[in-house]
Structure formats: C-alpha cells, structure tokens
Amino acid sequence: MLIELENLTFSYQKRLPPVLCGLNAVFESRGIALLTGANGSGKTTLANLILGILKPCAGSIKLDGKNAVKMSPGARANRIGYLFQNPDLQLFAPTVEEELSFPFELSKTLTEEKKALLKELIKKFGLSGMETRFPLGLSGGEKQRLALAALLSKGVEYLILDEPTSALDAGSKEDLIHFINDFSKNNGVLVMSHDEDLADALEDKRVLRLEGGRLYEA
Amino acid sequence: MQASDRGGCGVKLRVKQISLSYGDTAIFQNLSLSLCEGEILGIKGDNGSGKSSLCLCLSGLIGEEDGVRLCGEILYDGKPLQKMSIAERCTAVGIVFQNPDSQLFSPTVTEELAFGPENLCIPRQEIAARIEEALRLCGIEHLKNAKTHLLSGGEKQLVAIASVLTMHPKILIADEITARVDIEKKERIRNILKSFASNGGAVVLVSHNSRDLAVATKTLELERGKDYADRT
Amino acid sequence: MKLDPRSRLLLIVLLTTLAVLSEDVGNLMIVAGAAIGAGILCRISFLDAAKRLKHFLSLILFIAVVQSLTVKGGDILVHIGKVQLLTSRGIGFALEFVLRMSVILMAGLIASTAEGSEMTDGLLKLRMPYELAFMSAIALRYLPVFRDEFANRIKAIALRGIDIKKLSLWTKLKLYGYLITPAILGAMQKSEELARALNARGFRAFKKRTMLRELKLSYKDWIVMITALVFTAVFLIRMYTCGALLVL
Numbered sequence: 008m009l010i011e012l013e014n015l016t017f018s019y020q021k022r023l024p025p026v027l028c029g030l031n032a033v034f035e036s037r038g039i040a041l042l043t044g045a046n047g048s049g050k051t052t053l054a055n056l057i058l059g060i061l062k063p064c065a066g067s068i069k070l071d072g073k074n075a076v077k078m079s080p081g082a083r084a085n086r087i088g089y090l091f092q093n094p095d096l097q098l099f100a101p102t103v104e105e106e107l108s109f110p111f112e113l114s115k116t117l118t119e120e121k122k123a124l125l126k127e128l129i130k131k132f133g134l135s136g137m138e139t140r141f142p143l144g145l146s147g148g149e150k151q152r153l154a155l156a157a158l159l160s161k162g163v164e165y166l167i168l169d170e171p172t173s174a175l176d177a178g179s180k181e182d183l184i185h186f187i188n189d190f191s192k193n194n195g196v197l198v199m200s201h202d203e204d205l206a207d208a209l210e211d212k213r214v215l216r217l218e219g220g221r222l223y224e225a
Numbered sequence: 226m227q228a229s230d231r232g233g234c235g236v237k238l239r240v241k242q243i244s245l246s247y248g249d250t251a252i253f254q255n256l257s258l259s260l261c262e263g264e265i266l267g268i269k270g271d272n273g274s275g276k277s278s279l280c281l282c283l284s285g286l287i288g289e290e291d292g293v294r295l296c297g298e299i300l301y302d303g304k305p306l307q308k309m310s311i312a313e314r315c316t317a318v319g320i321v322f323q324n325p326d327s328q329l330f331s332p333t334v335t336e337e338l339a340f341g342p343e344n345l346c347i348p349r350q351e352i353a354a355r356i357e358e359a360l361r362l363c364g365i366e367h368l369k370n371a372k373t374h375l376l377s378g379g380e381k382q383l384v385a386i387a388s389v390l391t392m393h394p395k396i397l398i399a400d401e402i403t404a405r406v407d408i409e410k411k412e413r414i415r416n417i418l419k420s421f422a423s424n425g426g427a428v429v430l431v432s433h434n435s436r437d438l439a440v441a442t443k444t445l446e447l448e449r450g451k452d453y454a455d456r457t
Numbered sequence: 458m459k460l461d462p463r464s465r466l467l468l469i470v471l472l473t474t475l476a477v478l479s480e481d482v483g484n485l486m487i488v489a490g491a492a493i494g495a496g497i498l499c500r501i502s503f504l505d506a507a508k509r510l511k512h513f514l515s516l517i518l519f520i521a522v523v524q525s526l527t528v529k530g531g532d533i534l535v536h537i538g539k540v541q542l543l544t545s546r547g548i549g550f551a552l553e554f555v556l557r558m559s560v561i562l563m564a565g566l567i568a569s570t571a572e573g574s575e576m577t578d579g580l581l582k583l584r585m586p587y588e589l590a591f592m593s594a595i596a597l598r599y600l601p602v603f604r605d606e607f608a609n610r611i612k613a614i615a616l617r618g619i620d621i622k623k624l625s626l627w628t629k630l631k632l633y634g635y636l637i638t639p640a641i642l643g644a645m646q647k648s649e650e651l652a653r654a655l656n657a658r659g660f661r662a663f664k665k666r667t668m669l670r671e672l673k674l675s676y677k678d679w680i681v682m683i684t685a686l687v688f689t690a691v692f693l694i695r696m697y698t699c700g701a702l703l704v705l
Contacts (some may be wrong), residue, residue, distance in 0.1 A: 146320030327650035344659035
C-alpha cells in the first residue's frame, strides 16, 4: 500500500490557522516511517486524514495511485490499520475471542477459514489461554497485542501506530519493537512516537518531523 | 538493587517494611527504603510489579477499601503518614499521575494552580505568589490565562506538575509523567525534577524510559509479589 | 463594569422562574423584554449568540409550527373545508412556547458569560456547600472528555471496517451494546482517577477554603438585584391577582 500526500492542507475551522499546510510526502509500501513532533503538532490529525475520518481542505491523498477521496473510512480500514494510543478505545467485546470475530459475525463473513486465521493470530500474539477473558481486564501489553491482532485479522497492508509504547513496560516494548521490525519487512508502518528508546530500536527507519504544519525529513 | 538507608542526611522519607496485598494477591512484601534531601529515586519494573501501588501508598492515597491490606510504616520527617491530616499530607508529599486529563479540574490554568492552595486555606496573596513561582519553574508563564481543555498533552502535564508544586510539597512523586509527552517537554520535566531535588526536595520517579531513569541518583526495581525482607 | 456572578445567578433564577410560571402571551412578552434587558446588562452579543444557536433556534421554530397546527381552539384562522389548520389558540400556544424558550435561552446565555469558575465562586459566596458547587462544575468540565471518548470509540468501530449505516436495526442495537460496557467502565475508571487526584490536592482538607478570586458587589450589582427582585415580586402578584399565574 503506497500512500501519497499531495499538497495536503487541513484546518479544523476556517477562521483558525491550518494545522497542516501543503504537506507532500510518500509513505512506502514497505519499511518504517517514524513521525515525531510536539504534542498538538498534528500527527493524529494527519493519521485521521489518511484514514478518511477527516477530509482535507485542499490537496489530495492517494492510496496505490488512486485518489482516496471517495473511499469511506470503512473501505480504507480494510487496508490500513490504526492502533490508538489507548487500546481501551478499540476493544469492545466481552471476550478476547469475540473481539476478533465480531466484525465478521456482523458482516456474516465468519467462515471456517477465517476462524482458523483468528486462532492463528491468538497464538501468534501470545494470547493463547486468554480466549474467554474480558479484554478490558487484560494488562496494557496484552490489550495492545489484542488490538493489533484485531487489525491484522482484516489483512491490513499498512499500520499506523499512535504512541504505541506509552503504556508498555520494558518487556512488552521489546515485543512490540520486534513485531514492528518484522511486519515492516513486507508492509508499511507509520509510527508516531515521542519514545526515544523506541526510536533507537527501530530498524531502517525514515525519520520525519511535523512542525508548524509542515513535514521535514530528518 | 535495594535503595539504602542513609540515616544522617536529612531523611525526608523513611519506609519501614511495608507490605501491600489486594485480597490474596501480594503486591510487595517487607519493602524498606529511605529518601534524603536532594535525592531522586528511580523506580522501574514490569507492569503489575507494584510501581503505581507503591506511589499511592507513599502519597497516602491507598485507603481501607475492600480487600486492600497495607502494613508497615511510612514516615515523613519522622511523622507517620497515617497520623497526618489531609493538609499535612499534602504539604509533605505531592503526586503527579500519568494522565493529565484526570488531574485537571479547572477551566483555566490560573484556577488550576490555585486549586490546591485554596483547599489548604492559604491566604489569597500567597496563592498568587505561589502561582507565579510555579509557572516560572515549569516554564509556562505564557499559559497563565489559557483554558485547560485547549492545551496540548504536554502542556497539560506541565500544568499538572505546576498545580502540585503550588502546594509546596517536600517530596514529589512522579508516576510515569513523561509517557504521553513530546521529547522537548520530557527534557523540561526532567529538569524540573532535578531542580526540585536540588532545592531541598526529594523525588520518587516511576518510569519505563531509560533517559528518565538516568536523572535518578538511585534506583529500585520492583517485581510483583516479591518479598524484600532479605534485602539490605 | 461587569456584573458580579451573584447578580447574574439571581437574574438566571428569576428569569427562569418567571418563564415557567407565566401564562399568556402578553405576560411572557414582558418577561422576554426583561430578559433582553438582562442580556444587555450582561453584555451579551445577540448576533454572536444567534449564530452559535442557529440550529437550536430552528428546532424551537419547528416545534412552534407543529404546535400551532396541532393545538385547536378559539377562532379558526385557516381551514380547508371542514379541516381546521390554524386556530387562534394554536398561534397563542406557539407564541407562548417561543417566548418561554427564548427567556430560558437568555438565562443560559447569561450563565455562559462567566469566565472560568466565576459561577462556582458565586455559588460559594451564596453559602452553597462547596462539594455541591464543585460537582456541577466538574460535570461540565468532564462532559467534553466523555463526549470525545465516545466519539473515538465510534471512530474505532468504523476503523474496524464496520459501516454502522448499513447494519440492520437489530445488529445496530447489538453493536451499541458493545459500546456501552467499555464506555461505562471508562467513566468509572476516570472517576476513580479523578477522586485520587482530588484527594492528592487536598480536597476537603478543611471545612472552608480560601478563594483566589475576590468577589465584591458594586453599587451597580445592588441596583440590578433589587430591581430584579422588586420586578419579579410585583409581576408575580399582578399575575396572581389577574389569574394568569401558572399553578403547578
């Protein structure tokens, strides 16, 4: 999934100065892009624009060369996964198992093949034995792993991670770094983070800085 | 590594064999430590090892709730925490939490900084002076008249720190306060903590961040359920 | 000179009382006139207010139109054959509704002129227990936090590839069921965190507390308050003697 931003401009209200001014950037379909910037600089706004939650005031976003303007957030979500800073916000179901299966149950697409894939994801993300546990009762690291498993269950090709280490201890942080380095070998990852330890540990990354509404490459 | 007990340095905080359990689950047992003026104790450990629980114990915020058992002694300048009134406790120890949204109550920054001293019946003129001092210490003088809900995450955390400093605590507990904050403000917060310690206070700093822990003068690593009785 | 929050609180209470207790269009027009006067005293920009509240005003007008068409009685003003469309009683009802809502809106606008915790401080000076005054302020402070959190959860649902609009009613209900538990748990957790932080900042350390903001009633405040009280008393007595007082 290649993400291209062309002259992207966004403001929350017309009378306010734009949060993003004429951004031009390409996020490759493989590899890690690390996006830094002060609190309030517009990182989450940029993510919301790519995901289709917000619409640009000017400029365009292209996904694999096609203008994404007509793609709904739901359609984009099948290809781009977004991990919230607080994983509690994206966990809904009463059990871990149901957390992964409920979107497919709602759309009546829960096939045997899908069930096998979900079992595989539970194993891959170290959640075996927790299938019947209440997701919001898990530890911070476990919740994050569950949220990631839920995103990958849709077969996303690109991940946007918003401050993924803010609630993690050293052990969980290491697991996450390993996952990001591994996933980025065949897919794209945009990591938005202030964590210096994370920045040091990510392999082969592009470092971008959002400042004053503009994007700079470090 | 267990924090050592140095009796003759102006000991501000002394913890004598505290044990905490929730129901049948022991969080930590027989933990002892002390903190002198000018010291910064860095606490690290996996999630669930008891770091935040220890912070709540040290700040007197763990109550006699269902299933909570706390034994042992926590002394500030020789006085037991359990025997302190709310006002005494607030001037002995202040605590700043990770999520600034849960600790900012007022519509404006000035009112937020005034909240603690107003509760402690500090006279009006002194409150005003303390507000100016705290704004200067945290480098947020420009936010004096700002509305709290319009601030960025990092600015909110600086306001949260300033709002605790206006109560003039002798010990400051910082529970993962840089987790949601950008790099520039992380550095500013570390400087605030160093400055607090060098001006006669002491700091307990909980963090997963190695650069945060680098400002500590001594460290303590916690493990869930561990008995620290055999440590000196 | 800005009115003291206590004066504004008194105006709010008196206006809403008169709005609720008054019957008939004539009396409500007098009350509406008084409300406009109070708004001018509190330096409300009516144009800005109208822009901010345009959706709310449209809703009030819509309800008024529906009431005028559904309430029957008095002289028939418009009819199609034997079907009565508009009657004088219907128009009267609609006008009363519009005037009453306008007065209540004006009271709300007066409340919104407060800066920061002015109104809370005003309530404290009026000897309201601190915990009660603080509770209402904190509820207002946290409403946007809970609203934003709920909005984020809805966003998260969309980002799981679920298009809520395309779901059947039963599935939609099931989905909202998934949202309620985490929202309640989130609210409970926030309350716990808030209680801890309040405790840490010396909340209820003493029975009384000092106030940074100094509130002093000026001569203008006294004039406004006495005038408002006298006006309300005279108005209520007049309405009672004329039988135009709404008895609850």
